[in-house]
Amino acid sequence: MRQSASLLITGGSGFTGRCACQHFQKLGWEVTAVVRNKGVGIQGVKVIACDLTKREAVESIIHNIKPDYILHLAGVNSVHNSWDSPLASIEGNVLSTLYLLETVRRLNNQSRIIIVGxxxxxxxxxxxxxxxxxxxxxxxxxxxxxxxxxxxxxVMTKPTNLIGPGPSKGICSLIAEEIASQEQVKGTPSLHINDLSAKRDFLDVRDVVRAYDLIFQHGKKGKLYEIGSGQMRSLGEVVDHYQRLTELPILIEELRSNSSEELPSVNNENIYELGWKPVKSFRSSLVDILQYYRQSRKND
Amino acid sequence: MRQSASLLITGGSGFTGRCACQHFQKLGWEVTAVVRNKGVGIQGVKVIACDLTKREAVESIIHNIKPDYILHLAGVNSVHNSWDSPLASIEGNVLSTLYLLETVRRLNNQSRIIIVGxxxxxxxxxxxxxxxxxxxxxxxxxxxxxxxxxxxxxVMTKPTNLIGPGPSKGICSLIAEEIASQEQVKGTPSLHINDLSAKRDFLDVRDVVRAYDLIFQHGKKGKLYEIGSGQMRSLGEVVDHYQRLTELPILIEELRSNSSEELPSVNNENIYELGWKPVKSFRSSLVDILQYYRQSRKND
Incomplete structure (x- = not known):
């Protein structure tokens, strides 16, 4: 059963989506990725372009694929844009989920569905x-x-700040991209950071995908799984780590205009009970991110 | 200002809607009623037929009317139907409200809006x-x-079980309709009631509309107003009251298959602070309901 399990990944071309496609496709699952824009390709995976805020489109996909598993990663993820377009946030996150759940329910489909908070x-x-x-x-x-x-x-999940090689707009990727870019021209990597003391729990995207895999197999219906590294690190620490990975001196200008949102630490208890723990060290994630941007620069 | 205030009432042809249209129109407000079905008329009131789950329709109405006040009564109100069509409940209650609020916000309209929970x-x-x-x-x-x-x-409101003359599907109306119908043929009014001991706070619809009026004038933005009579009455009491209003013996078969949903008593504190109190006695509401159905029968 496991070998031929059919999995639908929404948001398949996103940062976590691409990593999840690769992970499950390598395991032999039949993966279908739903992406927003036409013309996107993902190796080894069937790709469907679809606007998930259109009910008929969602229904058509679920009826055709009848997936055993659904990893619902699609959504509208910008805090900043949500102030201008709150409707897009509600439609993209709430309405798309409602259409997905309702279609599965009405089809009497027994899919295990992971919702990502x-x-x-x-x-x-x-x-x-x-x-x-x-x-x-x-x-x-x-x-x-x-x-x-x-x-x-x-099953509900609440992943923390995800990092790793790939198309991310997170702070760890922004810094690495700037370093790789300046390394090419022997310039000075310089960044504005809001608050160097702000702490986040950073987790490698490959570790979170392993958690989703475990949850599909052994997770408990109705349960909420918080998923994080369990370690809070300041943005200052992130910069220090990167400084040790490049010969160029990194210039940081700290802006303290807005105080940043304080985040609670992650309660990993439920996911630890499934036997999961993160395997990527923080340093190795940063090395991989920097490598990803250095390689991208070379290929440009 | 008060005399020419423009008021939009959604769900204008419903039980509370009709009563609210009449109340505010008599006070000289410019009332526009939004109704679901074409061809509905309401005396003294401009009527627009519109499906509020369509964003463009909501935008068009708000842009045209630019109301000073909005009483958002429209919604999908059946508990029973919500099991078969949960999507219709969410779209009719959540999405319509989102479209309404978003349109008012983007228009920079200063409407005072009453949301009815x-x-x-x-x-x-x-x-x-x-x-x-x-x-x-x-x-x-x-x-x-x-x-x-x-x-x-x-402003948020949470009205209790509303009763009174007019097109209601509440238990008080169902009993009165059966009595009026049997009075015509000298039959026996007979009803199935789930649980005669189940208690509800019944409030006359005319009293709740007076509360909405006060809230428009003096209510506090962001506050929740629970609105009820403050008295819990069992369905058995309702039947006893009606028995005193008709000469026919009422036959009740009690079904105890499902236990009925227990409702907490209403906390009237906030609305009392505005100087509101109910003026219709429970008995006079029942008399008016029975009169409404006796009259309807005569007119048939």
């Missing part, structure tokens, strides 16, 4: 800090309710 | 009992967040 969700009783937080919180609430009301095989 | 919302930490509960809870959450994130003039 965010560390930026707000806690019960708190006020959300931005529309993006509203959209991710409602997305996960909806999934929890559908699991409970309709007894569907849905 | 339900006694069947679930409490934080509890599990919802049906998809309808999910939809009403999310609707009110969304309104609370938009008030807070975008500083909009939104």
């Amino acid at each position: 965010s560390a930026l969700q707000y806690n019960q009783g708190d006020k959300p800090l931005h529309p993006y937080s509203v959209s991710k919180t409602m997305q996960v609430q909806l999934a929890e309710h559908w699991e409970h009301l309709f007894d569907m095989d849905i | 339900s006694a069947l919302q679930y409490n934080q930490g509890d599990k919802p009992l049906h998809p309808y509960s999910v939809s009403k809870t999310m609707q009110v959450q969304l309104a609370e967040h938009w008030e807070h994130l975008f500083d909009m003039d939104i």
